[in-house]
Structure formats: C-alpha cells, structure tokens
Amino acid sequence: MSSLRKRVVVLGVMVLSIFAFQGSVFAANSDKCTAITSVPFTITAGGSYCLTQDFIMPGTFTSGTAIAVTVDNVTIDLGGYTLSNLAAGNGTTAIGIQALAQNNVTVQNGTVRGFYIGIQLTGTSGTATDSSGHLVQNVRADLNRFISIQVLGLGIVARQNQVLHTGGSTASGVGFTVGIQIGGDGAEAVDNSVIDTIPASLTGQAVGILINAKSNFSGALVDGNRIANVGTPQNGTEGIAAGAGASQTLIVNDCISNFGQGILFTLSGKYRDNITINATFSYQGGTDAGNNQ
Numbered sequence: 001m002s003s004l005r006k007r008v009v010v011l012g013v014m015v016l017s018i019f020a021f022q023g024s025v026f027a028a029n030s031d032k033c034t035a036i037t038s039v040p041f042t043i044t045a046g047g048s049y050c051l052t053q054d055f056i057m058p059g060t061f062t063s064g065t066a067i068a069v070t071v072d073n074v075t076i077d078l079g080g081y082t083l084s085n086l087a088a089g090n091g092t093t094a095i096g097i098q099a100l101a102q103n104n105v106t107v108q109n110g111t112v113r114g115f116y117i118g119i120q121l122t123g124t125s126g127t128a129t130d131s132s133g134h135l136v137q138n139v140r141a142d143l144n145r146f147i148s149i150q151v152l153g154l155g156i157v158a159r160q161n162q163v164l165h166t167g168g169s170t171a172s173g174v175g176f177t178v179g180i181q182i183g184g185d186g187a188e189a190v191d192n193s194v195i196d197t198i199p200a201s202l203t204g205q206a207v208g209i210l211i212n213a214k215s216n217f218s219g220a221l222v223d224g225n226r227i228a229n230v231g232t233p234q235n236g237t238e239g240i241a242a243g244a245g246a247s248q249t250l251i252v253n254d255c256i257s258n259f260g261q262g263i264l265f266t267l268s269g270k271y272r273d274n275i276t277i278n279a280t281f282s283y284q285g286g287t288d289a290g291n292n293q
Contacts (some may be wrong), residue, residue: 069099078110086114128184167198176205183213212243
C-alpha cells in the first residue's frame with residue numbers, strides 16, 4: 001500500500017472514530033426524563049425528572065413542598081424554567097425542592113424563587129450524617145425568604161449558582177438569612193455568585209455562604225465565590241462563616257464586599273488568596289495561609 005493511501009485510510013478511521021464518539025456523547029445527553037407536569041409533586045422512584053414549563057404557585061401555598069424527593073439517585077433538570085412561590089409572600093414556610101435523608105440528588109439548570117427555603121437537600125433535622133452525594137449547579141435562586149440553597153451531607157457540591165436577594169422572612173423564629181448553606185465531610189461551595197443577603201430584621205444576622213450543620217464534620221471547601229451586599233455594611237452580616245460543627249475548613253480565592261464581617265471561623269480552618277472590600281472586620285479566627293487582602 002502506498003504511503004499516501006495509508007494516510008487516507010488512517011484519516012478515514014480517525015474521522016469515523018470522532019463521529020462514533022460524538023454519537024455516544026449525544027446519546028448520553030439525550031436520555032429521556034420523566035416530565036413533572038404539575039406541582040406539588042413527589043418523586044418516589046430514582047431516575048431523571050424535568051420541568052417542561054414554568055410553575056407559579058398560588059398565594060395560598062404558604063406551607064409544604066413543591067417538589068419532594070423521597071428516594072436516592074434522582075436528577076431534577078429544571079430545563080431553564082422557573083418554580084416560583086412569590087405570591088405567598090414573606091410569611092411562607094413552603095420549600096421549593098426538598099430531599100431529606102436521601103443520597104445522590106442533583107438539581108440543576110433553572111430558577112427557584114420566593115420560597116422559605118429554595119432548595120433543601122439535607123440529612124434528618126438539618127444534619128449531614130444521613131445524606132450524601134448531592135449536587136446543586138447552574139441554578140438561579142432569587143427572592144427566597146430564609147435560605148436560598150441548603151445542601152448538607154458527605155461529599156456534597158454547590159457550584160456555579162446565582163443567588164440573589166435572599167431575605168425578608170416574617171415566619172416565626174427566623175433570626176437570620178443565608179444565601180448558600182453547606183455542611184458535611186468534604187462539602188464544597190465553588191464558583192457561586194451570592195448577591196444581596198439581607199437580615200430578616202434590624203437585629204438579625206445574614207450570611208452569604210454558611211458552612212455548618214447540626215453534626216460535626218471537617219474538610220469543607222469554599223473556593224472562587226463572589227459574595228457581595230449592596231450599600232453600607234451592616235452589623236450582623238458575614239460574607240463567609242464557618243460555624244458550628246465545621247472544622248478544618250478551607251476558604252480560598254473568594255471576593256467579598258460590603259459585609260460587617262468578611263470571613264469568620266468559629267473552629268479550625270485556613271484561608272488564602274481572598275479579597276475583602278468595605279468590610280468592618282475582614283478576617284476573624286482561622287489561620288491566615290497567605291495573600292489575603
């Protein structure tokens with residue numbers, strides 16, 4: 001076989017291989033999902049689920065859960081649509097998407113708006129001990145009243161989410177507001193934007209990203225997030241707080257502006273390569289590992 005012919009044959013094999021690879025990727029991304037056609041909706045079997053339209057909850061939806069997950073290994077793809085509970089007002093205790101004491105639940109690609117807690121994937125009673133593997137990504141969570149995104153468990157990840165205008169709850173017993181809460185061994189909050197996290201009252205507390213749970217854990221990572229409030233820093237506001245139960249937390253590469261406290265450690269941890277601006281107190285607790293401004 002001539003050298004030129006050999007090259008043509010090799011090129012042909014490479015092209016066929018590329019098309020075969022693209023076909024396998026396309027097939028993997030085109031898996032069918034079960035459409036969620038009405039809410040409230042309860043997921044009782046593992047698999048992929050998707051929204052095919054916006055859902056606007058009525059003003060009477062002041063409690064309960066719009067989408068509840070009661071089984072492991074579930075993906076909810078919002079498909080660019082919105083799940084909204086704005087009409088219920090600041091007094092609502094309703095939850096947008098919830099999975100308690102489950103494993104491997106993913107929520108992605110859409111908007112969750114106006115709930116008491118927008119997305120809640122946790123262990124029993126807010127622990128991180130009977131929950132694992134959750135992923136929340138590419139979600140816009142806006143105008144939620146108490147917590148926008150709460151993910152607690154072993155190896156959980158909240159990444160590339162846009163969290164806006166969290167706060168305003170008038171529900172009984174609410175003393176603080178949280179944009180994103182993570183907790184559990186190896187928990188991660190990466191590349192999120194958390195803007196305008198407002199205390200529920202003049203004497204309340206607000207935290208952009210909170211690392212804590214009702215159980216002890218270690219090794220959480222908060223990396224590459226943008227956390228900002230609008231206007232003058234308020235007392236009781238914290239950009240990132242590693243609170244109760246959270247030891248050996250790593251906080252790196254974050255940008256924080258307009259908080260009373262930039263980064264706060266209650267237990268052990270390190271921080272490096274962070275920038276704060278217009279913070280009354282930039283850093284408190286933990287170990288400065290360098291290059292913080």
